[in-house]
Amino acid sequence: MRALLSSGLILFAAACSGTDSRSTAGFTADGQVIAMSGGEGGASNACFSCHGLDGMGDGVSVPRLAGLDAGYLQKQLEDYAGRLRDDPAMYEAARWLDDDDRRAVAAWYAALPVPPGAAATAPPPPVWLSGRPGAVVPACAVCHDAQGQGVGPGNPAVAGQPAAYTLDQLRRWKTGGRRNDPRSVMSDAVAGLTETEMRAIAAWLETAPIAPPPASDAATASASAAAAARPEASRGVRRPGR
Structure with a gap:
């Protein structure tokens, strides 16, 4: 070092x-x-x-x-x-x-x-796994995996990032401050999230195990x-x- x-x-x-x-x-x-x-x-x-x-x-x-x-x-x-x-x-x-x-x-x-990943200390928020029934809020896990490890090309791992950073990015997607997602997938996905849900997602991802590099x-x-x-x-x- x-x-x-x-x-x-x-x-x-x-x-x-x-x-x-x-x-x-x-x-x-x-x-x-x-x-x-x-x-x-x-x-x-x-x-x-x-x-x-x-x-x-x-x-x-x-x-x-x-x-x-x-x-x-x-x-x-x-x-x-x-x-x-x-x-x-x-x-x-x-x-x-x-x-x-x-x-x-x-x-x-x-x-x-x-760092080697540790077991998650808390379950993901319901909206992460299931979205929100009755509203246009898709499950985050569809693209980012149940543990935030990412799913295939273009859907990055998001686990293990600082909560403040993740919350800021979610807010930017929601307000149009960030717009570099193909076909506005992220912008549409977070449009219906509440501030409480975004905070819960950010806090949980900070504690989720860091994904290994893609194989x-x-x-x-x-x-x-x-x-x-x-x-x-x-x-x-x-x-x-x-």
Whole structure:
């Protein structure tokens, strides 16, 4: 850990130097280097400064990236860069990276180890498993699994994320503040949720066991293909001389 921290700090400091193609190429050498240096976006956009050296987030409002599907992570970076998923800080971090950079950093975070999952301490909220009869509220488990482990391509694992982060995302889906879901699936799914239900879901998911990385690359291939199909976001921003 000390060696990783030292290398990260060296990259963090070095990223403040020149901006020509020779000096910036070193900061996009691989996914770890991008995460530690911010790539061409520079030290102020280094991923580890918010998501941690281990990719586990801050346990409050910054999500865990370690162990998530690489294709899903790449798609989020593409969506941040294209402002389909609006967040000023993540826009700045993602817009400097081209498609290869985003693929590399996504793959690095996906490969990071996660703590072994413990048995869930509480059952999921009824709305998670069954939806709400008599209202247009589908069961969350249909897409995200009974334990939040994710179901197939495009339906990510959501267990083990901070409650505050999950609640914020649910609110954004509900109010239209987040809109990067294919065919508005998430927006429609949460439209009928109450604040109480959203809080219950977020609190339970925080205690649910973290899903192991996908055994198949099906989700990765699917999400990566969708991300790469958006060239306006994939090109990224390039500093002078690149």
